[in-house]
Amino acid sequence: IVRIENVSKRYQLGEQEVVALHDVSVAIEAGEFAALAGPSGSGKTTLLNMIGCIDVATSGRVIIDGRDVTGRNPDELADLRAHTLGFIFQTFNLLPVLSAEENVEYPLINIQSVPRAERRKRVAYFLDMVGLGRFAKHRPGQLSGGQRQRVAIARALATHPKIVLADEPTANLDHASGEGILQLMKQINDHQGTTFIFSTHDARVMAMANRLIRISDGAIVGEEVNP
Amino acid sequence: IVRIENVSKRYQLGEQEVVALHDVSVAIEAGEFAALAGPSGSGKTTLLNMIGCIDVATSGRVIIDGRDVTGRNPDELADLRAHTLGFIFQTFNLLPVLSAEENVEYPLINIQSVPRAERRKRVAYFLDMVGLGRFAKHRPGQLSGGQRQRVAIARALATHPKIVLADEPTANLDHASGEGILQLMKQINDHQGTTFIFSTHDARVMAMANRLIRISDGAIVGEEVNP
Numbered sequence: 068i069v070r071i072e073n074v075s076k077r078y079q080l081g082e083q084e085v086v087a088l089h090d091v092s093v094a095i096e097a098g099e100f101a102a103l104a105g106p107s108g109s110g111k112t113t114l115l116n117m118i119g120c121i122d123v124a125t126s127g128r129v130i131i132d133g134r135d136v137t138g139r140n141p142d143e144l145a146d147l148r149a150h151t152l153g154f155i156f157q158t159f160n161l162l163p164v165l166s167a168e169e170n171v172e173y174p175l176i177n178i179q180s181v182p183r184a185e186r187r188k189r190v191a192y193f194l195d196m197v198g199l200g201r202f203a204k205h206r207p208g209q210l211s212g213g214q215r216q217r218v219a220i221a222r223a224l225a226t227h228p229k230i231v232l233a234d235e236p237t238a239n240l241d242h243a244s245g246e247g248i249l250q251l252m253k254q255i256n257d258h259q260g261t262t263f264i265f266s267t268h269d270a271r272v273m274a275m276a277n278r279l280i281r282i283s284d285g286a287i288v289g290e291e292v293n294p
Numbered sequence: 295i296v297r298i299e300n301v302s303k304r305y306q307l308g309e310q311e312v313v314a315l316h317d318v319s320v321a322i323e324a325g326e327f328a329a330l331a332g333p334s335g336s337g338k339t340t341l342l343n344m345i346g347c348i349d350v351a352t353s354g355r356v357i358i359d360g361r362d363v364t365g366r367n368p369d370e371l372a373d374l375r376a377h378t379l380g381f382i383f384q385t386f387n388l389l390p391v392l393s394a395e396e397n398v399e400y401p402l403i404n405i406q407s408v409p410r411a412e413r414r415k416r417v418a419y420f421l422d423m424v425g426l427g428r429f430a431k432h433r434p435g436q437l438s439g440g441q442r443q444r445v446a447i448a449r450a451l452a453t454h455p456k457i458v459l460a461d462e463p464t465a466n467l468d469h470a471s472g473e474g475i476l477q478l479m480k481q482i483n484d485h486q487g488t489t490f491i492f493s494t495h496d497a498r499v500m501a502m503a504n505r506l507i508r509i510s511d512g513a514i515v516g517e518e519v520n521p
């Protein structure tokens with residue numbers, strides 16, 4: 068469902084060239100629970116951003132759900148992001164002027180097939196599942212770091228996407244909250260067949276993954292399959 | 295060196311009142327390596343912000359290095375923050391238009407007693423110690439999440455403060471990078487007698503701490519001393 072073929076990402080920084088990804092190839096099947104692990108700065112977020120169609124490779128091909136996204140125009144990519152992908156950002160990227168529930172509802176409004184009553188129901192359900200039922204009206208500035216992370220998680224899951232990209236989703240969570248979130252995600256993976264791709268430093272996520280992809284200095288250095 | 299006496303923090307949210315801290319009392323000696331642990335939303339950041347003089351208690355007293363900060367004016371607090379406290383924020387709070395090294399240098403410029411050559415030396419030293427020697431010229435937008443976190447760490451340590459407040463400083467770091475940072479901090483604690491107060495979900499930080507303060511729903515629920 069996700070094919071990355073010989074993807075490289077290079078940046079020009081003054082006189083120097085920084086290579087964030089070098090000739091990376093990965094293939095992920097529908098329904099996998101895959102984890103990307105590696106040191107800080109090794110290229111995990113860069114790779115997830117390619118898959119999430121919010122960044123463009125310098126070279127190579129990215130194929131999402133059978134569609135080659137390399138060279139597509141912004142409207143086509145926006146459509147793919149709205150209907151197929153759910154992204155939990157490392158920096159959350161919540162809208163500060165909206166409440167938690169309005170933030171979770173926001174991407175659902177863009178999908179015309181979901182009527183208002185169904186939207187409200189999903190928002191309440193996912194906020195509850197991440198333990199934020201009582202905080203629905205708080206705005207991001209009135210929430211703790213881990214609470215904001217959980218709003219970002221609820222927002223990505225509420226659209227029932229085919230592929231969920233989770234960039235260090237447990238980084239700001241205590242052990243128990245993180246455990247609850249991971250169990251929820253595993254359930255969605257088991258029952259709906261949703262594909263999950265994590266970037267993580269959390270040993271628990273790596274243990275739950277059916278595929279562990281190790282990255283270092285922008286290159287894939289190992290892969291373990293754990294069916 | 296830090297005394298919190300019957301501190302409460304309440305917010306008004308529309309019709310409801312949210313109690314972030316309730317009647318919290320804590321005393322921390324100079325030279326301690328103390329950790330504050332508790333679930334997401336339990337009040338850790340709120341308490342650290344009180345100690346760091348960037349937030350004001352609704353009731354109770356906060357005494358830092360012998361000085362009662364309750365009711366002080368902004369200039370006096372700014373002076374305390376510049377010379378006595380180092381803060382590693384949960385959301386990093388780097389200046390996006392400055393490079394990594396300029397971000398680390400920034401608080402040092404405010405301390406007149408540090409001449410320019412010494413400033414440059416310290417910035418290079420701490421960036422190197424957190425593994426970012428090669429990234430000194432990158433701006434925050436050109437860094438990974440864990441790299442930004444490490445710039446925030448270097449910035450807090452470079453002023454050689456008496457008290458370092460670290461709000462989940464290893465959240466975005468892989469195991470090895472986090473380990474290096476914690477060893478650096480323990481060394482500074484051993485050799486300079488710097489007081490460290492962490493908010494953390496990381497079991498390693500809790501294990502290294504000489505005092506573990508457990509917080510839940512805005513109240514202290516336990517304390518373990520581990521000399």
Ligand SMILES: Nc1ncnc2c1ncn2[C@@H]1O[C@H](COP(=O)(O)OP(=O)(O)OP(=O)(O)O)[C@@H](O)[C@H]1O
Nearest residue numbers: 078087107108109110111112113436438439440441
């Ligand atoms: N705009 C940019 N210009 C130059 N270099 C960049 C830019 N953006 C990212 N980089 C570099 O690309 C590399 C990979 O970054 P990336 O964010 O993918 O790392 P990561 O594996 O997600 O790290 P972390 O675990 O710390 O989040 C880093 O070394 C970073 O400094």
Ligand SMILES: Nc1ncnc2c1ncn2[C@@H]1O[C@H](COP(=O)(O)OP(=O)(O)OP(=O)(O)O)[C@@H](O)[C@H]1O
Nearest residue numbers: 209211212213214305314334335336337338339340
């Ligand atoms: N401005 C505000 N208005 C209302 N409630 C607030 C406000 N700021 C924080 N809170 C609430 O105060 C509580 C404590 O927040 P705090 O940020 O201290 O938690 P924390 O222990 O640091 O959590 P985490 O581990 O997730 O970072 C949270 O439940 C939060 O929703």
Ligand SMILES: [Mg+2]
Nearest residue numbers: 112157438439
């Ligand atoms: Mg990252």
Ligand SMILES: [Mg+2]
Nearest residue numbers: 211212339384
């Ligand atoms: Mg916090």
